[in-house]
Amino acid sequence: MTRSWHSLAKVSDFNSAKSKYVDLGNKEIALFFVEGKFHATDNFCPHRGGPLFRGNIEPGPNIRCPLHGWNFDMKSGQSLNMPQATITTYPVEIRGEEVFVHI
Amino acid sequence: MQNINKIKNLINSEYAYLMAEHDNWSLVSGSKNMEIVAHALRVILHAGDVKHHEAEWLAVVDCQNEEGAWGGESDNPKSAPWASAFLALMLIRANAILKNKKITASIEKSIDFFIKDQKADGRWIDPAWADLDTTSHPVSFFNVVLAIGEPKWKKKVLKSWRAGLKFITDNQNPDGSWVDKDFHPTGVETTAHLVQDSVIASLCFPDRKEVAPNQDELKKVCAKGMEKLISFQAENGSYDNDNMDHTMDSMRSLVIISRVLREEKKCTPVIEKALDWILEYKCAQGWPDFPGMKVNLERTCDGLDVLLKYMVWREKDWKQAVRRWGYVTGIPSFKGLRRPKTKQLSRAKV
Numbered sequence: 001m002t003r004s005w006h007s008l009a010k011v012s013d014f015n016s017a018k019s020k021y022v023d024l025g026n027k028e029i030a031l032f033f034v035e036g037k038f039h040a041t042d043n044f045c046p047h048r049g050g051p052l053f054r055g056n057i058e059p060g061p062n063i064r065c066p067l068h069g070w071n072f073d074m075k076s077g078q079s080l081n082m083p084q085a086t087i088t089t090y091p092v093e094i095r096g097e098e099v100f101v102h103i
Numbered sequence: 104m105q106n107i108n109k110i111k112n113l114i115n116s117e118y119a120y121l122m123a124e125h126d127n128w129s130l131v132s133g134s135k136n137m138e139i140v141a142h143a144l145r146v147i148l149h150a151g152d153v154k155h156h157e158a159e160w161l162a163v164v165d166c167q168n169e170e171g172a173w174g175g176e177s178d179n180p181k182s183a184p185w186a187s188a189f190l191a192l193m194l195i196r197a198n199a200i201l202k203n204k205k206i207t208a209s210i211e212k213s214i215d216f217f218i219k220d221q222k223a224d225g226r227w228i229d230p231a232w233a234d235l236d237t238t239s240h241p242v243s244f245f246n247v248v249l250a251i252g253e254p255k256w257k258k259k260v261l262k263s264w265r266a267g268l269k270f271i272t273d274n275q276n277p278d279g280s281w282v283d284k285d286f287h288p289t290g291v292e293t294t295a296h297l298v299q300d301s302v303i304a305s306l307c308f309p310d311r312k313e314v315a316p317n318q319d320e321l322k323k324v325c326a327k328g329m330e331k332l333i334s335f336q337a338e339n340g341s342y343d344n345d346n347m348d349h350t351m352d353s354m355r356s357l358v359i360i361s362r363v364l365r366e367e368k369k370c371t372p373v374i375e376k377a378l379d380w381i382l383e384y385k386c387a388q389g390w391p392d393f394p395g396m397k398v399n400l401e402r403t404c405d406g407l408d409v410l411l412k413y414m415v416w417r418e419k420d421w422k423q424a425v426r427r428w429g430y431v432t433g434i435p436s437f438k439g440l441r442r443p444k445t446k447q448l449s450r451a452k453v
Binding site for chain 2: 047048049050051054056064066067068069070071081082
């Protein structure tokens with residue numbers, strides 16, 4: 001499947017929030033803004049489908065699923081407490097006021 | 104305080120929705136995630152509708168692996184202790200009604216699996232779950248074996264049950280919570296699970312003083328857990344940052360704790376406030392994981408279970424609430440179920 005850049009949010013969306021999710025119909029993408037940097041991952045935890053955008057952002061930066069605590073590195077997608085588990089991460093670019101994600 | 108007729112109507116409309124979603128949770132209609140299956144079977148059990156769904160329970164038996172366990176997915180037989188204990192629990196509780204020999208044999212196999220699978224320190228391990236949470240599930244299954252199982256089973260599980268319960272009580276924090284630093288640093292869900300699924304049952308058995316002679320100590324463990332659960336509640340009635348799953352877990356845990364410890368006065372405002380929040384963020388049909396999100400079947404099953412447990416929590420007889428967990432004899436029922444028309448259920452190869 002060919003990947004392409006998609007504008008998924010405005011930078012200003014993150015003035016008051018550190019995360020949000022975007023429903024693309026066939027998948028949901030979680031966006032995080034941590035210490036001045038944007039990160040994009042799949043929104044659903046591979047364990048029981050917990051919405052990662054509602055998880056706890058922890059130093060790393062890592063995202064901990066709010067349902068049962070599976071914890072993922074936002075950059076690599078590798079789980080820190082479930083060695084076999086990963087989530088897909090996506091490149092992010094800021095173009096003006098828009099947050100573009102390569103999906 | 105919620106209007107009981109409103110809750111009854113809600114149970115009926117949500118139950119009809121669950122039945123309309125049959126193909127998405129039923130093993131009879133094909134391969135499934137076994138946790139979804141167990142969640143749906145629990146609703147059917149608590150709605151008092153088991154006899155009309157015997158095929159669903161027999162389909163679970165058909166998926167049991169050689170070890171006596173189940174995989175996390177019906178088409179992957181690799182033993183998954185967390186899901187297996189939930190399924191074994193559903194089998195033993197439903198078989199008090201069905202009295203099916205195939206199910207009896209399946210329960211025996213799963214008892215043997217859990218005794219064999221237990222670690223030396225009393226815990227059970229499932230790589231997908233925190234050890235405390237995983238351990239609470241076989242303990243919960245054994246709770247029901249001790250409450251309603253055959254005498255030979257009780258004898259068989261007692262030592263293993265005591266070791267599992269000790270692992271859990273030994274790991275309670277001084278503030279009453281249970282925390283797993285790798286999976287559940289806030290401790291809300293783990294605390295809610297461990298009291299209702301494990302410890303509280305030891306105060307309910309008819310022969311509790313023989314089964315668990317340290318009754319005073321266990322009562323203190325539950326009371327501390329209850330105080331911690333009360334303190335975890337947010338101002339709006341929810342738990343863990345508007346987390347529907349954890350709010351439902353905490354509310355249900357307080358339902359059984361409050362009735363067993365006779366702490367209804369203290370817990371009533373907490374339970375009612377949690378339920379108000381759960382109902383406020385319910386969707387037209389079903390529940391989401393967080394307000395504003397799409398509904399999902401697992402949370403919808405939990406929501407229905409919350410309502411069914413709330414109904415008995417409001418009854419005079421405290422044992423009606425305990426019966427919803429299977430820790431005393433008797434059949435759970437829901438008076439007023441309007442059984443929706445469903446397709447003719449027959450067993451398919453799963």
